[in-house]
Amino acid sequence: MRIQESSNTVRALLKRELAGYFTSPVAYVFIVIFLMLIGFFTFYISRLFEAGQADLRGFFEWHPWVFLFLIPAAAMRLWADERRLGTMELVLTLPVTTAEAILAKFFAAWIFLGICLALTFPTVATVSYLGDPDMGAVVCGYVGSFLMAGAFLSIGSMTSSMTRSQVISFILSVVICLFFILAGYPPVTEAVSGWAPSWLVGFISRLGFLSHFASIKRGVLDLRDIVYFLSVMIFMLSANGVILENRRTA
Amino acid sequence: MIQVSQLTKRFDIRTAVDNVSFAVEKGEILGFMGPNGAGKSTTMRMITGYLPPSSGTAVIGGRDIAQDGLSARKMIGYLPENAPVYREMTVQGFLGFIAEVRGFAGSRRRKAVSDAIEKCFLTEVGNQSIGTLSKGFKQRVCFAQCILHDPPYLILDEPTDGLDPNQKHEVRQMIRNMSAEKAVILSTHILDEVDAVCTRVIIIDDGKLVADDTPDGLRKRSKTHGAVSMLVSEALPEGLAEEIGRLADVSEYQVSDDPAGFRLRAFPRQPGLPIAPQILSLASNRGARIQSVFVEQGRLDEVFRAITTSDAGDSSTRSV
Numbered sequence: 001m002r003i004q005e006s007s008n009t010v011r012a013l014l015k016r017e018l019a020g021y022f023t024s025p026v027a028y029v030f031i032v033i034f035l036m037l038i039g040f041f042t043f044y045i046s047r048l049f050e051a052g053q054a055d056l057r058g059f060f061e062w063h064p065w066v067f068l069f070l071i072p073a074a075a076m077r078l079w080a081d082e083r084r085l086g087t088m089e090l091v092l093t094l095p096v097t098t099a100e101a102i103l104a105k106f107f108a109a110w111i112f113l114g115i116c117l118a119l120t121f122p123t124v125a126t127v128s129y130l131g132d133p134d135m136g137a138v139v140c141g142y143v144g145s146f147l148m149a150g151a152f153l154s155i156g157s158m159t160s161s162m163t164r165s166q167v168i169s170f171i172l173s174v175v176i177c178l179f180f181i182l183a184g185y186p187p188v189t190e191a192v193s194g195w196a197p198s199w200l201v202g203f204i205s206r207l208g209f210l211s212h213f214a215s216i217k218r219g220v221l222d223l224r225d226i227v228y229f230l231s232v233m234i235f236m237l238s239a240n241g242v243i244l245e246n247r248r249t250a
Numbered sequence: 251m252i253q254v255s256q257l258t259k260r261f262d263i264r265t266a267v268d269n270v271s272f273a274v275e276k277g278e279i280l281g282f283m284g285p286n287g288a289g290k291s292t293t294m295r296m297i298t299g300y301l302p303p304s305s306g307t308a309v310i311g312g313r314d315i316a317q318d319g320l321s322a323r324k325m326i327g328y329l330p331e332n333a334p335v336y337r338e339m340t341v342q343g344f345l346g347f348i349a350e351v352r353g354f355a356g357s358r359r360r361k362a363v364s365d366a367i368e369k370c371f372l373t374e375v376g377n378q379s380i381g382t383l384s385k386g387f388k389q390r391v392c393f394a395q396c397i398l399h400d401p402p403y404l405i406l407d408e409p410t411d412g413l414d415p416n417q418k419h420e421v422r423q424m425i426r427n428m429s430a431e432k433a434v435i436l437s438t439h440i441l442d443e444v445d446a447v448c449t450r451v452i453i454i455d456d457g458k459l460v461a462d463d464t465p466d467g468l469r470k471r472s473k474t475h476g477a478v479s480m481l482v483s484e485a486l487p488e489g490l491a492e493e494i495g496r497l498a499d500v501s502e503y504q505v506s507d508d509p510a511g512f513r514l515r516a517f518p519r520q521p522g523l524p525i526a527p528q529i530l531s532l533a534s535n536r537g538a539r540i541q542s543v544f545v546e547q548g549r550l551d552e553v554f555r556a557i558t559t560s561d562a563g564d565s566s567t568r569s570v
Contacts, residue, residue, distance in 0.1 A: 005353065012350035016336070023338050086334030090395070093298045093330070094351050095323045245302075 009096055013104030014111075021112050030074060034116050037066050042123060055133050059123055060141040060217040064181055064209055067152045072173035074113065075156025076166040078105050079244070083164040098241050106157055106237060113149045117142060137219025144216030147229040148209055152177050154236035161243045180232075184208025251275050252297065252403055252433055256306035259292050266292045268457035269306070274433045274450075276402070279425065281448030281465075282437040285558050289457040290437040291331050294407050297435070298328045310403055324352070327396030331407040333389045337381030341372055341391055344380060345398060352399045362398050369424065370394040386417040393421065397428065404428070406436040410443060422447050441550045455558040465550065472548030472556075475521040478529050480543045483511035487536040490514075494532060499523045510541060521548065 021027040038059070042048050046058030082088035091101060127133050159172040182188045183204050193201045212225045252274040259267040267289040274280045284290050295301040297308040299315045299322065308315045313322035336344055345363045354362050367376055370390045375383055380391055389412070396404065409425065410418040425434060425447055438444065444451055445465055453461040453468075461468060469475060486505065494516050495503045503516040518525045526545055533540060 008353065008355075009351055012347060015350075016339075016347045019343075020336070020338060085337075086330060086332055087336060089295070089300050089330045090328075090334050090392075093300050093323060093326070093328045094348070095320050095353075096351060097320065 006097075006100060009100050010104045010107070013091070013096065013101060014108045017105055017108035018111060021108075026077075027112065030070065031116055031119060034066065034070055035119060037070070038062060038120060039123075041066070048123075048127070053131075056123065056127060056138055056141055057217055059120075060145060060213075063145045064148065064213060067149055068174065068177050068181060071113070071149060071152040072156045072159075072170045072177060075109060075153050075173060076160050076169040078109060078157050079161040079240075080164050080166045080169045083161075092244075098244050102157070102237055102240050102244070106154065106233075109153055109157070110146075110150050113153065114146055117146055117149070134219060140219045140221045141217050143221060144213055144225070147216075147226060148213055151180075151209065151229045151232040151236075154233040154240070155180070158236045158240040158243065161240050180207060180209045182208070184211045251311065252435065253309040254293075254297060254306075255309075257293060257296055257303050257308060258305045259289075259296060259301065260304045265457050267296070267303075267454075270454060270457075270459045271306075272452055272459065272462055274435055276433050277430060278450055279429050279434040279436065279448045281444040281451040282435055282454070283439060283444065283451060283554065284437075284454040286439070288454050288558070290454065291407055293454070294328075294405055294435070294437060298326055298405055299323055300330075324399075325402050327399065327401040327404045329392055329396045329404075329406040329409055332411070333392035335380045335388055335392050335395070338379060340377055340379050341367065341383075341394075342376045344391065345394055348395045348398055354399070366394040366398040369397065371420065386413050389413060389417070389421070393424070397424075402432055404432055404434045404436075406434065408437055408439075410438065410440065418443070441554065444550060453554065453557055460557050461553075468553050469548040469550055470522055472550075472552045473517060473521055474546045474552060475548030476518045476523055476525065477546040478516045478526045478543065479546055480514045480516075480529065480533065481508060481510060481512075481541040482514060482533070483539045483541045486512045486514065487533075487538050490533060490536050490538060493536075494529055497525065497528055497532075499525045499528070511539075 041062035042059045046061060048056075048058045051058060079088065082091065092098065124133075124138055128135075155176050156169070156173040159176065160166075160169040162172070163169050179188075184206070185208070189201055189205045192204055196204075212228050215222055216225055254273065255271045257267055257270045258265065270289075270293060272280075282290055282293070292301065296303045297310070297315065299319045302316065310322040311325045313325070315322045336347075339347065342363065345366055346359065349359045349362045367373055370393055372387070372390060372394060375387055380388060383391070389409070393406075393409065396406070404425075406425070410421050413421065422443065425436065428434075429447075436443075436448070448465060450464055451461070451468055452459060452463075463471075491503055491505050491514060494500060494514070497516075499519050500516050501519045503514065506513050506515075516525060516529055526543070530540075530543065
């Protein structure tokens with residue numbers, strides 16, 4: 001009964017949120033920019049055609065870097081805007097729990113990102129027309145990219161709940177996402193290893209998105225990588241909830 | 251019934267709402283008054299579960315807003331300050347969304363939406379997006395949102411703020427029409443509004459509850475309640491005013507020029523003391539040509555000012 005009610009609530013909120021993307025120009029601008037950037041990197045930098053290989057590694061390789069800037073941009077309005085316009089007060093005084101509101105917003109944005117990813121299908125079509133790519137690896141790459149997008153998004157959702165300014169949310173979110181991308185890189189681990197205990201250095205070096213995405217884009221969908229991305233999302237969305245509960249002021 | 255007990259909210263060092271208790275029964279329209287920044291909106295936000303109280307509780311229809319917020323919020327219709335709405339949605343779409351979140355489906359949902367649209371006179375703008383509407387319409391859209399599920403409890407934060415006099419009249423009319431089977435709390439700083447719609451008034455100042463009374467009861471506290479105002483044509487008989495001033499029940503008097511003669515006002519020693527008979531007999535004995543006499547009822551704004559500025563000493567800390 002309660003679960004039924006809860007899922008109805010989430011569905012109603014999610015529908016409104018998703019429709020909100022497409023009734024404003026935001027969605028279309030976002031989709032066009034996303035596809036152009038991905039296309040540019042894939043075909044002009046990685047030179048997918050000239051590589052002469054029937055796989056999509058040159059395509060997936062760029063996803064973290066495009067996500068780094070575009071997903072914080074997509075996520076920055078999630079809560080900051082509602083807080084600024086006062087509609088957050090409206091929604092959270094309806095019979096809705098904080099968790100339902102957060103999940104609805106998150107899933108709406110995630111579905112939107114899923115639509116963006118799905119619209120890159122011409123690249124797949126091109127490669128499979130020209131050659132005979134391993135479709136398992138392609139599907140695996142998409143699943144990994146979608147999971148990573150969710151992790152980026154959960155960070156953006158969290159920073160968006162911290163402020164009523166979308167700009168602050170965007171910048172914070174980019175910085176945190178950049179940290180997660182670079183966490184496995186030697187310069188970062190070296191900067192930390194000078195003062196932090198070794199277990200912390202080890203922890204940070206394993207936090208990197210890139211190392212977890214690396215095996216996925218090669219076509220290996222490891223349960224540990226899935227668990228990793230999901231736990232980033234759960235952690236960030238829980239933080240989102242705590243922030244919302246504590247920052248309900250004017 | 252809405253039962254608020256010892257509700258307190260502290261923001262860092264400032265206490266925005268300090269130990270406020272009151273109750274509202276079905277059929278009552280409670281006017282919630284106070285200067286700007288006195289804690290009206292904060293109190294309402296705690297009652298609706300948006301802000302967690304620092305201490306104290308609000309119980310709505312037997313459900314505690316902190317323990318059982320979901321069931322409590324189902325029974326509340328809340329109009330937040332400045333009537334926030336999703337500007338990009340149409341009126342129909344927005345109300346449909348609210349209905350869906352509130353658990354209406356199918357034909358019940360369509361009926362709830364069309365009823366709310368009709369009650370709030372929104373039929374002509376049903377398909378327009380809310381961002382294109384005037385402020386009065388936006389306010390009514392948000393009002394429609396809060397009555398859509400026919401809640402037993404209505405909490406309205408400045409429902410007529412920014413409306414023109416006609417729109418104010420319409421909104422008050424809507425509130426009065428619904429009040430018979432609902433308990434309503436509305437905040438305002440318009441004194442006319444309290445007179446026009448409220449059955450009871452509470453005043454809070456600097457976070458503390460300083461008055462809880464009917465509008466008439468409050469008016470009786472005014473020092474002009476029971477004052478006699480008399481218009482005398484031509485000249486005032488010699489010494490009449492001084493004589494009235496010496497009456498035991500009269501505290502002071504004023505004489506002012508008036509195009510038709512002189513106006514004499516006498517104030518009772520205590521609000522409400524019947525001084526009119528003595529003054530009238532005195533005046534007619536002295537042959538004053540009385541044109542008109544009336545007994546003043548007292549004014550809410552006087553009472554409001556007296557109550558909310560008495561402790562001017564610490565009101566300076568309020569704006570921090």
